[in-house]
Amino acid sequence: MGQKCGSVPHGTRSRRTAAPGLRLCTSCYHDLKANLLELPEIYDDCESVLHPRRNPTLQRVSGSRQSTGIRLDEAAITARSGIIGFLASWAALVADERAVRKPVRRQPEEMADFLVAHLDWLLAHATAADFAEEISEITHRARRSAYTQPALRMDLGQCIHSGCNAAMSTTPSARDGRRTREVSCTAGHSWQPHQWLLLSRQIQQTRQFARGTAGAAAQSERPEDAA
Ligand SMILES: [Zn+2]
Ligand SMILES: [Zn+2]
Known part of the structure; x- marks a missing residue:
């Protein structure tokens, strides 16, 4: 009918x-x-x-x-x-x-x-x-x-897990086209998108710490330059 x-x-x-x-x-x-x-x-x-x-x-x-x-x-x-x-x-x-x-x-x-x-x-x-x-x-x-962003791969430096020296990067999405991009290190630590904010803070802190150390080193050299 x-x-x-x-x-x-x-x-x-x-x-x-x-x-x-x-x-x-x-x-x-x-x-x-x-x-x-x-x-x-x-x-x-x-x-x-x-x-x-x-x-x-x-x-x-x-x-x-x-x-x-x-x-x-x-x-x-x-x-x-x-x-x-x-x-x-x-x-x-x-x-x-x-x-x-x-x-x-x-x-x-x-x-x-x-x-x-x-x-x-x-x-x-x-x-x-x-x-x-x-x-x-x-x-x-x-x-x-x-x-799906297969071209998008970003290097994020060294893994922030203590004791892990592996390189950390974003990995491309899965083939099915869903939103499954993740951040991981080559040793297998990984972070899902909902954990990125926390991760970014940790990366920031690590970098600031590294900069801080470099800055302190530079400062200690300065008196010599002035002299
Ligand atoms: Zn139909
Ligand atoms: Zn790791």
Whole structure:
């Protein structure tokens, strides 16, 4: 009786019956809505990839301002413009066909909220399957750019564990693209992102201590210079 869900990105799930009045099933509906709400977040996270300075934790851990590779920047820029382009073009379609005012600014959050408000209409529209396919593609791609940073490896000096002299660095994310980057030393000590703040303080202290020692040494030489 019912129409089948028109979504291509169903993956391994068997094709379900479309929800009443929609061209997609309820499960696709919820996935899409979640993706829409996530896109502005990913957009922001791509910005921290572009400007590690604005990612305080990362900067504190590395203690360095030059930590992104060029390939990384390109992927993040492409992802960001892809998100904006996607949201803007569907917002324009809704605004045109429903004769409503679209968000004035091309701002991801505003446009995503606008599309969520018109989601029932969009998923009943003849282009519902295209919308579903596009959003799933763009979300996957943007997630990869924001959270997988294979080029990003930072050396953090000597491990701060007492008695460990191994080199400490950030390791690239796991292949599945989740946010699993970690800091570890070659001897196997590791720190998860939630421990970075503490770690950065310890690194800072270690460096200050090293500087302090060097400074004291320099000062003790000064009287000789003056003499
Ligand atoms: Zn479906
Ligand atoms: Zn170690």
